[in-house]
Amino acid sequence: MTPPKAGAAVDAASLRKLPRSFYDRDTALVARELLGKYLVRVSSGEARRIARIVEVEAYLGPHDLASHSSKGLTRRTRVMFGPPGHAYVYLVYGMHFCMNVVTGPEGHGSAVLLRAVEPVLNVEGPTRGPGRLCKAMRIDGGLNAHDLTGDGLFIAESPATAPVPVVRRPRVGVDYAGRWARRLLRYYIRGNPFVSRP
DNA sequence: TGCACGATGAAC
């Protein structure tokens, strides 16, 4: 009759969904503050999946040559230029999905890529790396443009109180972006074993 | 209409 410890920590009533105002701020700040938050996925007919965000990357806008939005407003980047608090999900290398959260005011073209999570509840398989994260959390292109203040897929406050120690590094796989490749826009929780490339 | 190239992951 003793409830599992993890279950108690993620009781439905304790999951406080992040408001849109959280996302409508400076992208690097949102990236930094997403660390430690809970990513929640509710697929119909399946148990609710919860994972703690441990690694992210900030993509600042059209001036950031590593950002998809540097191509301007296209069918693909439409979501990035849309209102904050929505999911930008795209396919890379023809086989892996990557999930971002749109940040800043509408029209800004910025987002934060989720690169790794730590399983908390009902999450199976590897979760380090943006593609594996999406696979484990059952996130695919059908969730592109999904409103993160709604249901199905959202981010919530975590019960943790202590601040997380943060490491800043250059972003992964953007060597083509010149000086933007060297910017320290990748953030992860120091010492966390689920980070993709410590 | 064609083509080069990935915000990756897994195998070798």
Next chain:
DNA sequence: TTCATCGTGCAC
């Protein structure tokens, strides 16, 4: 280090 695999953006 190589390769799978396909949507996107841009050249033609």
